[in-house]
Amino acid sequence: MNWLLVAAGALVGAPLRYLTDRAVQARQGAAFPWGTLTVNVAGCLVLGVVTGAVAVGAASSHTQLFLGTGLCGALTTYSTFSYETLRLAEQGEGFSAAANAVGSVVAGLGAAFVGVALAEALWL
Secondary structure, eight states, X not given: OHHHHHHHHHHHHHHHHHHXXXXXXXXXXXXXXXXXXXXXXXXXXXXXXXXXXXXXXXXXXXXXIIIIIIIIHHHOOHHHHHHHHHHHHHTTOHHHHHHHHHHHHHHHHHHHHHHHHHHHHHHO
């Protein structure tokens, strides 16, 4: 049963990642990977909310499997982040590569902390 929840979440998360990435990149029109940054930070925020909700007893482990492992696991993408950062560096965009690496980690961790705090504020 658990694997079905993960698969169902991934079934939603993967196309959502692709569509969001394409929509953001089409609007930005820049070489910087704004689409990947957007989905990764959004996924960190959602995962933070889900983790916080489970921690305070407001959500079940099934919710965590569906939203946290399935949806967020498919929505976020470490491999694309790594590839795009490497591509920026190879193209001589060292500052953009560093900004993407540092910005992604800082924004992702910040979003996760905000998500946990938001869940605690809502359900404690």
